[in-house]
Amino acid sequence: MKCFGLSLFACRLPLLALWLVPLLVQAQAFRVQDIRVEGLQRVSAGTVFASLPVQIGDTLDSISIQQATRALFKSGYFADIQIAREGGVLIIQVKERPAISAISIDGNKAIKTEDLMKGLNDNGLSEGQIFKRATLQGLTQELQRQYVAQGRYGASVETTVEDLPRNQVKLNIEVDEGEVAAIKHINIVGNSAFDDEELQDLFELKSTGMLSWLNGNDKYAREKLSGDLERLESYYLDRGYLKFSIDSTQVSLSPDKESVYITVNVSEGDVFKVSEVDLAGDPVVGEDQIRLLVLMREGQTFSQVLMTTTSDYITKRLGNEGYTFAEVRGIPELNEEDNTVKVTFFIDPGKRAYVRRIEFRGNTRTADNVLRREMRQMEGASASSSRIEHSKVRLERLGFFKEVTVDTVEVPGTSDQVDVEYTVEEQPSGSIGASLGYADGSGLVLGANVTQDNWFGSGKQVGFSISNSRFQTVYSFNYTDPYFTPDGVSRGFSVFFRERDFSEFNLSTFTTDSYGASVNFGYPISDIERLGFSFGYNNISIKTGDFAVQEIIGSPRLDPRVEFAVLEEEYRDRCFDDNGAAQECDLSDVRQLVSELPESVLTETSDGFIDENGDNFNSYSFTLSWVQSTLNRGRMATRGASQRLSLEVALPGGDLEYYKLIYNAQYFQPLTRNLTLRLRTRLGWADSYGATSELPFFEHFYAGGFGSVRGFERNTLGPLSSPAIRYDQPVASVLTADESERLIPTDAAYLINTNGKIGTGTFGDDDDPFGGNVLVEAGAEILFPLPFIKDQRSLQSAFFLDAGNVFDTNCGPNQLNCFDVDLNKLSASVGIGVSWITGFGPMTFSLSKPIRENEFDETKVFDFSLGTNF
Structure with missing residues (x-):
C-alpha cells in the first residue's frame, strides 16, 4: 500500500482497520443494502460516494473492502478511515485532514509574495483547501531550487504548521533568501x-x-x-x-x-566554406525569385545566421503568396576532407491557405468597423503574411491602442483555411471633461473641453473647448471624418473664436481678437502617403498697448540712449525758460531742432506694420499638404519615419497676402533591443507678396520650449523687437531741477508727440521676442526604457540634443539678436525628457542644460506640462 506522504502510523491505519474487519463484519460476503458515512465536516458526502467503488446492491468481501479503503485514502481528504457493518448497512467512519485557514509568508523579496501564493495555489495549497504535508514539503524543496537557480545558494525555506481550532491549520513559511553569489x-x-x-x-x-x-x-x-x-x-x-x-x-x-x-x-574545429547552395522541394514561385532571397554565396565562409535569415526570407515570400504554413529548412552537408559545406534549402510550401474570418478582440471602446477598414488582408482571399502584418501596422498607427498583436489560427477540420485574430489594448486617445492643469508658458488652464481622436469609438476626430488662461481665451469646435468616403477620403471643418494676449506668452506687447472657419479634405495616394487641401476664412483685429514696439507701430523718436544732459544742452535755450519750465515750441521750430541734432542722437525709424497695413484684416487661405508616414505607432512611435510638407497661402482678394512653407520630419532607428535613435527637424520659410508690405508679425515663427528647443524659455529664441516708448508728460508740465531728475531719468528722453510737441517718454524695460520669417530646428534623441517600470507602452523617456533658432531676412535697423540665416547662431541644449500618456491627458517633463546660446537667449532648466490638450 502506498503511503501518500502520511506518517507511518497513519499509513498503517488502513491495515489495522482491515485486520479488525473480521471482528465487525462476518467473514463471508454480504450484500450492501445502505451506506452511511460518519465524521464528515467540510468534505461533502457526494465527494465520498464519488471516490468509493461500492454502490448499494453490491456484494462485498474482504478484498473489495480493502479496495474501497484504498480508494478513499487516495482522494487525499482523510487522515483515518474505519469501515464497519451493521446488518446490511456499510458504515464508513472518517477523520478528515485539517483545512488551511491562513498562509503567512515572510522574508521574501526576490520572489514576490503573490508569485509564491500562486505557486502554492497551483499545487493545491491555498486558504480553504485540505492540507497535505507531502505537497508542502515538495513545494519547499522546489522553492529552494528556484533560489539556487537565481544564484542564491545560501537561501533557506522553513515551514511550520500551526494547529487551530475546528480542525484547521495555519501555514507559516519563513524565507531567508541570502545573497546572490x-x-x-x-x-x-x-x-x-x-x-x-x-x-x-x-x-x-x-x-x-x-x-x-x-x-x-x-x-x-x-x-x-x-x-x-x-x-x-x-x-x-x-x-x-x-x-x-x-x-x-x-x-x-x-x-x-x-x-x-x-x-x-x-x-573550435576548422573553418568551413560554402561549396554549393541548392534548392530542394517545391518552391511554388519561380526559382529565380527564390535565388534573389538567398544570402549565401559559393566560396564565402559559412554563416549560420545567413542560413537562418535566408530561410526566414523564403518563408515570408511564400507566405505572401498564401502559403501561410510553409516550412523552409537550411540543411548543411559537411565535407571534412576539404572543409567545405553544401547548403540545401528544403522548401515545403504546404497548401495555400485562405482566410475564413478576421476577428478583433480587446476593442472595448473602438467599433469593429473602425478596425476592419484598416485591413489590407480580406476575408475569403488567400492569406498573405505581408498583408496581415501591414494591417497590424495600420492599426498601430491609429494611435488608439497601446499594443496590437496578431495570430493566424488553423481552422479545425480543414487544411487550407485560417482565421486571423487581432488583439488590441485600448489606450487614452485624448482628454474629455473639465480641464484643470498647468503648462509652462500658458500658466493655469481652466475650462471645459473635449479632444478625442476616437470619438465614441467611431474613429472620428472631434474637439470642442471653452478654455481660459492668462495667455488666451478660446471657443472652438473641430470635426474630422477620416473615412468620409469608403476609400479613405477624409473631410473636416472647424470654427473658432480666440482672444490672445501675447505679452503673457513671452512675446511683444499686443493682443488679437480673431474668428474664422475652415474646411479640409484629405486624399490617400498610397498606404503611406496623403494629400491634404484646406480652405479657410479668418478675421483678426489687433490692439496695441502702451508699449507697442516700433515694428508694430512706428513714430519719430530720439535715440533712447541719449541722456537728459544732452537734450538739455540742445533745447534749453529754445524750449525751456530760465527756471527749467518747459515752454511750447512751434511745430516748425521742433522740426528745425530735430534736423539740427547730430545723427547719433536720432533714432532711424520706419513705419510699423500697422502704420502701413492697418489693424483689422479679413483673409482667405488655401493650404496644400503632403504627408508620408511609415511609423509603427500613432503615438509613442519607436521605428519608421514620417515627413510633412505644407504650403499655406493667404489668397489675393483678402486684406493680407503672404505664404508659409513648413517641413516636419522624424526618423526612428533601433540601436539595440532597448535603445532607439530618433532624429527630427522642423524648417519654415514665410514671406509676403502682392500689396502686403511684409510678413504679418502675428504670423512669425518662434522657437524655444517644449516641442522646439528645450532648455530655453518658450518662444524666446531669435529676433527681438525695438524698445517700446510711451508718452508720459505733455509740454505744459513745469519742471524744477529736482523734478527733472525725477521725471526724466537717463533711460528717458524728450519725444516728439503725436501733435508735434515736445514731451517726456518712458521706454519699455525689456526687448521682447518678435520672431522671424525663417525657422530652423533639429534634434536627436536616444529613447530608453525607464527602470523598475513594467509597462512602458504609454511612457517614453529620452536623452536629447536640441538645436534651433529663428532668423529674419529683413531685420529692422534697431532690432537686437536679429540675423539672416546663419547656422553658427543656432542655440543648443542637452538633457533628459519623459512623456507619459495618462487617462486625463499627457504629462511631459524635461531637465535641460544649454550648451550653446546667443547673447540674448533666456535659458530654463526644468520644463513641465500637465493635463493640457494634445
Whole structure:
C-alpha cells in the first residue's frame, strides 16, 4: 500500500482497520443494502460516494473492502478511515485532514509574495483547501531550487504548521533568501581563434567590476548562463566553425557560498566554406525569385545566421503568396576532407491557405468597423503574411491602442483555411471633461473641453473647448471624418473664436481678437502617403498697448540712449525758460531742432506694420499638404519615419497676402533591443507678396520650449523687437531741477508727440521676442526604457540634443539678436525628457542644460506640462 506522504502510523491505519474487519463484519460476503458515512465536516458526502467503488446492491468481501479503503485514502481528504457493518448497512467512519485557514509568508523579496501564493495555489495549497504535508514539503524543496537557480545558494525555506481550532491549520513559511553569489572569474578553455576578452564580451554574465553594483551583471543565474553559451555557440557558427562544440561547463562555488567561478571548455574545429547552395522541394514561385532571397554565396565562409535569415526570407515570400504554413529548412552537408559545406534549402510550401474570418478582440471602446477598414488582408482571399502584418501596422498607427498583436489560427477540420485574430489594448486617445492643469508658458488652464481622436469609438476626430488662461481665451469646435468616403477620403471643418494676449506668452506687447472657419479634405495616394487641401476664412483685429514696439507701430523718436544732459544742452535755450519750465515750441521750430541734432542722437525709424497695413484684416487661405508616414505607432512611435510638407497661402482678394512653407520630419532607428535613435527637424520659410508690405508679425515663427528647443524659455529664441516708448508728460508740465531728475531719468528722453510737441517718454524695460520669417530646428534623441517600470507602452523617456533658432531676412535697423540665416547662431541644449500618456491627458517633463546660446537667449532648466490638450 502506498503511503501518500502520511506518517507511518497513519499509513498503517488502513491495515489495522482491515485486520479488525473480521471482528465487525462476518467473514463471508454480504450484500450492501445502505451506506452511511460518519465524521464528515467540510468534505461533502457526494465527494465520498464519488471516490468509493461500492454502490448499494453490491456484494462485498474482504478484498473489495480493502479496495474501497484504498480508494478513499487516495482522494487525499482523510487522515483515518474505519469501515464497519451493521446488518446490511456499510458504515464508513472518517477523520478528515485539517483545512488551511491562513498562509503567512515572510522574508521574501526576490520572489514576490503573490508569485509564491500562486505557486502554492497551483499545487493545491491555498486558504480553504485540505492540507497535505507531502505537497508542502515538495513545494519547499522546489522553492529552494528556484533560489539556487537565481544564484542564491545560501537561501533557506522553513515551514511550520500551526494547529487551530475546528480542525484547521495555519501555514507559516519563513524565507531567508541570502545573497546572490557574485561571479569572480569566467574562464574559457580551448579557444585559439578568438581571445578570452572577445568571447567574454558576448556574455551577459560578467565577473565583478566597478559598475556591477549598479547593473548586477555579476550575479549568477543558470538561465543567463544558458543564454550566454548559446550566444557563444552562435558566434562560432556564424564564422564558419561548424564543428564547434561546448564540451563541458563547470560552475564552482566557494565554501562561503558567496563567490562563483565559471569554466567553459570548448572545441573550435576548422573553418568551413560554402561549396554549393541548392534548392530542394517545391518552391511554388519561380526559382529565380527564390535565388534573389538567398544570402549565401559559393566560396564565402559559412554563416549560420545567413542560413537562418535566408530561410526566414523564403518563408515570408511564400507566405505572401498564401502559403501561410510553409516550412523552409537550411540543411548543411559537411565535407571534412576539404572543409567545405553544401547548403540545401528544403522548401515545403504546404497548401495555400485562405482566410475564413478576421476577428478583433480587446476593442472595448473602438467599433469593429473602425478596425476592419484598416485591413489590407480580406476575408475569403488567400492569406498573405505581408498583408496581415501591414494591417497590424495600420492599426498601430491609429494611435488608439497601446499594443496590437496578431495570430493566424488553423481552422479545425480543414487544411487550407485560417482565421486571423487581432488583439488590441485600448489606450487614452485624448482628454474629455473639465480641464484643470498647468503648462509652462500658458500658466493655469481652466475650462471645459473635449479632444478625442476616437470619438465614441467611431474613429472620428472631434474637439470642442471653452478654455481660459492668462495667455488666451478660446471657443472652438473641430470635426474630422477620416473615412468620409469608403476609400479613405477624409473631410473636416472647424470654427473658432480666440482672444490672445501675447505679452503673457513671452512675446511683444499686443493682443488679437480673431474668428474664422475652415474646411479640409484629405486624399490617400498610397498606404503611406496623403494629400491634404484646406480652405479657410479668418478675421483678426489687433490692439496695441502702451508699449507697442516700433515694428508694430512706428513714430519719430530720439535715440533712447541719449541722456537728459544732452537734450538739455540742445533745447534749453529754445524750449525751456530760465527756471527749467518747459515752454511750447512751434511745430516748425521742433522740426528745425530735430534736423539740427547730430545723427547719433536720432533714432532711424520706419513705419510699423500697422502704420502701413492697418489693424483689422479679413483673409482667405488655401493650404496644400503632403504627408508620408511609415511609423509603427500613432503615438509613442519607436521605428519608421514620417515627413510633412505644407504650403499655406493667404489668397489675393483678402486684406493680407503672404505664404508659409513648413517641413516636419522624424526618423526612428533601433540601436539595440532597448535603445532607439530618433532624429527630427522642423524648417519654415514665410514671406509676403502682392500689396502686403511684409510678413504679418502675428504670423512669425518662434522657437524655444517644449516641442522646439528645450532648455530655453518658450518662444524666446531669435529676433527681438525695438524698445517700446510711451508718452508720459505733455509740454505744459513745469519742471524744477529736482523734478527733472525725477521725471526724466537717463533711460528717458524728450519725444516728439503725436501733435508735434515736445514731451517726456518712458521706454519699455525689456526687448521682447518678435520672431522671424525663417525657422530652423533639429534634434536627436536616444529613447530608453525607464527602470523598475513594467509597462512602458504609454511612457517614453529620452536623452536629447536640441538645436534651433529663428532668423529674419529683413531685420529692422534697431532690432537686437536679429540675423539672416546663419547656422553658427543656432542655440543648443542637452538633457533628459519623459512623456507619459495618462487617462486625463499627457504629462511631459524635461531637465535641460544649454550648451550653446546667443547673447540674448533666456535659458530654463526644468520644463513641465500637465493635463493640457494634445
